[in-house]
Amino acid sequence: MALLNNIGALTQAFDQEMELDPRVVLYGEDAGFEGGVFRATKGLQEKYGKKRCFDTPLAEAGIVGSAIGMAIYGLKPVVEIQFSGFVLPAFNEIVAHAARYRNRTRGKYPLSMVIRMPYGGGIRALEHHSESIEALFAHIPGLKVVIPSTPYDTKGLMIAAIRDPDPVIFMEPKRIYRAFKQEVPEESYTVEIGKARIVQPGSDLTLVAWGAMVREAQKAIDLLADTEISVELIDLRTISPIDRDTLIQSVKKTGRFLVVHEAVSSFGPGAELISLITEEAFLSLEAPPTRLAGYDIPVPLPKGEHHFMITPKKIVSEIKRLIAY
């Protein structure tokens, strides 16, 4: 076991997969020599050489497009987009090709590749550095979208993503890159993509979150400690494909559903989850399934960002409202 934060967990996952599988290559802007602006790939160029871990020109379409070519050839590219806000030049490559190649070639050229990117707010950053755009990817058939919230899951999900036979969009909540540490097994292991994690069982309300919101949800539950309210907290971990069974079973037990996400509310992941619950657990519901999500605005710059942030207090307020419904 080693005590790692989310960055350390990523680095260890890359290191072990590169060691194990010579087809794994890792690249992106500043990702080689410097180890990335967040240092997730630090030390890997030194250990595996420039051939397997390198800097690219500043061009996201080139990064993702070339990864597609590599994956067609049979390599396993793991590419870094410096911030999710800068993946948009590569959107064409992701949507028009990465997501469709298996289908287009009737299975001849499936793309086993990982596109990873830091995302999310709460770090007092410049424009384009705070958005949560998981729904943009989750809406595209052919992509898997994974978001870890703990070092254990970060390592296990990244290894699973690298081994996955389909393209995986791996979104990293940068606000908690170094927020806390956790004991992580030294040896290699995977966490199954498409499986949510019940963080804490409960009987009155199902609370679903992912990424940095899991911690906020836990803080909210702590604030409820002196009440009778029993919350079941689920870390979704994979946005697409959704772990239907875990969610449906939970709501059948609790009768109430609250999803919390930083992504803007309209047409967001919460809408999809609420559809699922409404369709599959309708008769169990004791309150309207609800989302607590970002407002439909660009994330404000730091001086106004607090207006946008989802806080434990807001979560508590929604939980109480649904319990009293």
Added chain:
Amino acid sequence: MLSKTYDPLKKKRLEILSPEGKVTKPNLMPKIELETIRKWYETMVFARVADQKALQYQRQGRMLTYAPSIGQEAASLGAVVATEERDWLVPAFRELAAWLHKGAPLEKLFLYWYGNEAGSLLPASVRMLPISVPIASQFTHAVGLGMAIRYEEKDEVVLAFCGDGGTSQGEFHEALNFAGVFQAPVIFVIQNNQFAISVSRRDQTRSETLAQKAVAYGIPGIQVDGNDLFAMVAATQEAVARARAGEGPTLIEAVTYRLGPHTTSDDPSIYRSDEEVEAWKEKDPILRLKRYLLSKKALSEEEDQQLYKDFEEEINVIFSQVESSESPDLEEVFSYTYDSLTPTLKKQLETAKQFLGGGE
């Protein structure tokens, strides 16, 4: 024509003022009053002090992420002074001296880096777009402005900036191609400061020069010593004249050096040596112009020191105004996504107000 004489494919680079502050090519020296040069010098010094103060404020935890232009003052200023008030400035994010010359108040610029959108609202008379964070994406907007200018048959031009890293982006190439096809009156300036964060210029592209990228699009390109104010002015003046005459765009590569960090979150010692930085300090654009002005008796050492002192005081006052500025309130945060609030936004604002009151 400079862009013919200084053919980037022949590795020619336009230089007029030597690092020692001597005009080595008097025949190419643009005709500028000494007094004007002195004023430009002051703008460069003001930008330098503002950058240094901002870095200091940031270290003190009083400023957010900041991208200084230290060492690149001549590259941006030399280009913008060759344009007129009616012309347009399309920034990337590292052209402080040019923005100040164009009329953007430092208070606003600091406010932006301080994390307040109000900093992007410049006075109506200032024809300058806001800072563009997605690298090189602004180049296509510059072309659109240029196409609109042609459409309206105006004699305005557009001055657009990006970095050496920006030349790798698709939009950089699409913009140059569009500008060539539609003969848009745009002057594209690449501030080649040798780095895109940690990635060096030679790892960015195999092209010998960045100016030569113009060749592929059939437009003039020229490489200029970007730490040489006069060379920048001369090259830009020629490009502006061409654009105004309806003869289309020009690409200018300003060879310069980022003396400071990429931003306040960057540690340049990881990817470059002190010796390299020291060598470039000898080519500092401000030092060079100072030597020139001293030799022309248009500046004295005492006056120069006084400039730095005065500017430091002035900038401290400006920053204290920024620090005491109001943060955007809830209504403001909602106000600008659309012309008017959508039904959903109205509902969300209502909910947000309840949270504000601690409502449960």
